Amino acid sequence: MNRPDMIRFSTLALLGASVLSASTLPAYAQTPVTQPPAVAPTLPPAMVQPLPPAPLPAPIPPLSATQEAWANDWLRSGAEQGLTARRKATATLTGDALVSALLDRAKALSTGRVDAADFLEIWALRPEPYDPRPGLAEAVAEDRLAQWANALTPPYAGYEGLRKGLATYEAIRDKGGWPVLTATSAPMVVRARIALEDRSVTPTENLTDVLQRAQRRYGLNPTGLLDTRTLAALNVSVDDRIAAIMANMERWRWMPRRLPVNRVQVNIAAAVLTVFEGDQPVTSMRAVTGSPQNATPMLSSNIHSIVVNPPWNVPMSIARRELFPKGRATLAKQGYKIVKTPEGGERIVQPAGPNSALGRLKFDFANPFAVYLHDTPARGKFSSYDRLASHGCVRLEKPVSLAELMVASDPDLNGQIQTLIDSGKTQRVSLPQEVAVYLLYWTAFASSNGTMSFRADPYGWDKLLAEKIEASSSRADPTAAPAPTPTIASKD
Known part of the structure; x- marks a missing residue:
């Protein structure tokens, strides 16, 4: 990334995310009681001050x-x-x-x-x-x-786009939905099916172009061929698409009413990181996010520092499941070290270096899941359209560029990230200003022309959330007419 593209982040306050910090008990709450507590003296009645009454709820005037x-x-x-x-x-x-x-x-x-x-x-x-x-x-x-x-x-365009998209897909549903395609479906049938979602399709447009545009909307490799994955995406039922839109609208309602105008935002489902400046996206990069077995959490926090040349303290869950079974000799050949813990146990550490799983940079932010953004020596996955493969952290395609953006306002650090990496020294670099970071799960979103795009639901959260919305709505309005709960098609 060119130097003029660097972003000078302003101070960002974390909004509405106090629940994300790992809570700790105060010292007195962690200390066992070894002596019976002293009996508090009884105050004379005249000295006892009653608690102030709770404020009364605002009265609602009668409606006309x-x-x-x-x-x-x-x-x-x-x-x-x-x-x-x-x-x-x-x-x-x-x-x-x-x-x-x-x-x-x-x-x-x-x-x-x-x-x-x-x-x-x-x-x-x-x-x-x-x-x-x-x-x-x-x-x-x-x-x-x-x-x-x-x-x-x-108050977000993303929510409004989904609301309009919901109306579009409900209209398609009410007219009978769409046909199930096969590998032998006639081109005119395929074109008509895609045109239900993409109004820019014309009767004379090359079918390859039509398919490529559809594949991009589904996050698939735009081959222009009616392959297995494209067929699966086109054959997701309209009810399932509606449920996905509902789930994403609900997630928008969880967001703070005012986002930091400068922030880093990760779409977990799409495995893409976007940098916002002045509330506008200015750059993005591919990422690798958690596999279905190791989901990346949704959260918001503040990136406070970058660790240059970080060692990897392997989480015990990964060590037990993936590394200890290889045997000590194999681990030693692969550069891992087994160290003693203060409790008398053992843990695995991968020293800093070009082969470290964390690469050369780690971006730290407080959260109770021990996840972070980081570099990786395994670069091949970034060229794939299926990038949900990490243990839960977010691997970055261009970590040095991101780091340079974050330190650009510090004259001592500006342009020095690669120099720090080349030193080989492990060190923590505090950011000039903390940078808000949001890990979000968007599987449905609208483009500027109103056409909906979808991503697979790798964690099954859309289906679960749609069911919870319907159940909560039923409890809130038991007089409403019953309806079948929407379902999401299983992943291909």
């Missing part, structure tokens, strides 16, 4: 008949925001029941339909706390319900 009619119509539009699949609200609500439904819908749109207590541990993004009651009370009093409702959804 016009407001009630609008509110019921709005509640019936939940499917448009990906809060339900085919389940539609049927009851007409009034009074307290209507207010409760409005509050529930507002919270679902702002922070997600699925309660954070029902998240997988590895879904380490947590939505910011939100109390919809004050806003609803003000909106009713000022007769601004529509404006209040419009401000509830995530």
